[in-house]
Amino acid sequence: MAHPGYGKRSAPDQQPRSGHDFMLLPLRERSIAGFIDHLPDGAAMDVKGLARQLPLYGQQAVGSALKALSVAGHLRRVRCLVSGAGGQVRWVFRTFWSRTARDNEWWAHLVGAEREQSAIAGPVGVEPSVVEPSAVEPVVVRPVTPVVPRQRAQEPAPPASDGRSPAYAALARLGRVDARLALSAADCAVLEPLAAEWFARGVDADYLVRALAAGLPAQVDSPVGFVRRRLTDKIPPHPPAVPQPPAAGAPVRLVMMECTKCGAPGRAEALPDGLCRPCRLPGDEEPLADLPAERDVRTYVAGLRDLLKAP
Structure with a gap:
C-alpha cells in the first residue's frame, strides 16, 4: 500500500x-x-x-x-x-x-x-x-440565520372576536383610518376573498391597511370599487422561500x-x-537542452580549450 x-x-x-x-x-x-x-x-x-x-x-x-x-x-x-x-x-x-x-x-x-x-x-x-x-x-x-421579511407574519393572525376573518376586520378598519374608504358590511364581505389573498402571501393587517390607504385622491366616488382595484393591482408577490440552514x-x-x-x-x-x-x-513540456551533434564533438572541445586559454 x-x-x-x-x-x-x-x-x-x-x-x-x-x-x-x-x-x-x-x-x-x-x-x-x-x-x-x-x-x-x-x-x-x-x-x-x-x-x-x-x-x-x-x-x-x-x-x-x-x-x-x-x-x-x-x-x-x-x-x-x-x-x-x-x-x-x-x-x-x-x-x-x-x-x-x-x-x-x-x-x-x-x-x-x-x-x-x-x-x-x-x-x-x-x-x-x-x-x-x-x-x-x-x-x-x-449556520446562517434566515432573515424574515418585516411584512411576513410569524404566525397566522387570530380571528376577530366576532368570528370574522382577519381580512374582513382589516377592511372594516379602512373607514376609521380614512373616511374616504368607508365600506359597508356587504362591501367587506364581497372584498374579503381578495384581502384574504394578501394574508396568504405573508402580510399582516397593518400592512394591508397602509397599502390601501396610502396616496388617496382628493375624492373617492366609489370606495368599494377603489378598494377592489387596489386589492387587485397592488397585491404583493409571494414571499421567497427562505433557505434553511444545514442541520x-x-x-x-x-x-x-x-x-x-x-x-x-x-x-x-x-x-x-x-x-x-x-x-x-x-509546448508545455520543458524541452531538453540542445546538445552538440556527434560530428561536432571535436569542434566543441576545441572551443572549450580556447576558452580556457583566454585571459
Missing part, C-alpha cells in the same frame, strides 16, 4: 486483465499503467507517491505519464467535499482508474453518477488511507473533476481528456 494521497478508485465495468492491456501506449506509460492497475483501491496516486514506488522514473516522468494516461482515457482526478467531525467539511482528492480506455462522455457520466450517489447517500466518512494532510482544505460551515452534523457533499496536470477544478465538460485549457496547449 502506497502512502496516502489521491486515493485510487477503480471505475466500474472494466474488462478483465490480460496480457494485451496498455499495448498501444508507449513503454513508459505502459509500465506505469501496469503498476497502477495492480494497486489496491485507496492506494496513493499522487506524483510523489508513485515516483517513490517506481525507481526507474522521477516525478517529472511520472507526471507526464499520468497526463498521457488521462488523455488516453484511463484515469480522471476528482475532489470530493465530505463532512467531518465537529461540523467541519474538507476536500478529499481521489483518482478514478479504468483499465479500459474511456471517452470524455463516459467519464462525465461517471462523475455525474458519483455526484448523484453522494447526494442521496448517508454521511460520508473520511477514509484515512485516502486523505493526504497537505491536500486537505478545512472549511467551517456556519448540525448534516453532511455537505460536492464532487468536482480537476485537471490531471495542474489540479484546477472544473466541470467535466470543461476538462476534456481530464486537462484544463492551459495544460492542453502544446
Whole structure:
C-alpha cells in the first residue's frame, strides 16, 4: 500500500486483465499503467507517491505519464467535499482508474453518477488511507440565520372576536383610518376573498391597511370599487422561500473533476481528456537542452580549450 494521497478508485465495468492491456501506449506509460492497475483501491496516486514506488522514473516522468494516461482515457482526478467531525467539511482528492480506455462522455457520466450517489447517500466518512494532510482544505460551515421579511407574519393572525376573518376586520378598519374608504358590511364581505389573498402571501393587517390607504385622491366616488382595484393591482408577490440552514452534523457533499496536470477544478465538460485549457496547449513540456551533434564533438572541445586559454 502506497502512502496516502489521491486515493485510487477503480471505475466500474472494466474488462478483465490480460496480457494485451496498455499495448498501444508507449513503454513508459505502459509500465506505469501496469503498476497502477495492480494497486489496491485507496492506494496513493499522487506524483510523489508513485515516483517513490517506481525507481526507474522521477516525478517529472511520472507526471507526464499520468497526463498521457488521462488523455488516453484511463484515469480522471476528482475532489470530493465530505463532512467531518465537529461540523467541519474538507476536500478529499481521489483518482478514478479504468483499465479500459474511456471517452470524455463516459467519464462525465461517471462523475455525474458519483455526484448523484453522494447526494442521496448517508454521511460520508473520511477514509484515512485516502486523505493526504497537505491536500486537505478545512472549511467551517456556519449556520446562517434566515432573515424574515418585516411584512411576513410569524404566525397566522387570530380571528376577530366576532368570528370574522382577519381580512374582513382589516377592511372594516379602512373607514376609521380614512373616511374616504368607508365600506359597508356587504362591501367587506364581497372584498374579503381578495384581502384574504394578501394574508396568504405573508402580510399582516397593518400592512394591508397602509397599502390601501396610502396616496388617496382628493375624492373617492366609489370606495368599494377603489378598494377592489387596489386589492387587485397592488397585491404583493409571494414571499421567497427562505433557505434553511444545514442541520448540525448534516453532511455537505460536492464532487468536482480537476485537471490531471495542474489540479484546477472544473466541470467535466470543461476538462476534456481530464486537462484544463492551459495544460492542453502544446509546448508545455520543458524541452531538453540542445546538445552538440556527434560530428561536432571535436569542434566543441576545441572551443572549450580556447576558452580556457583566454585571459
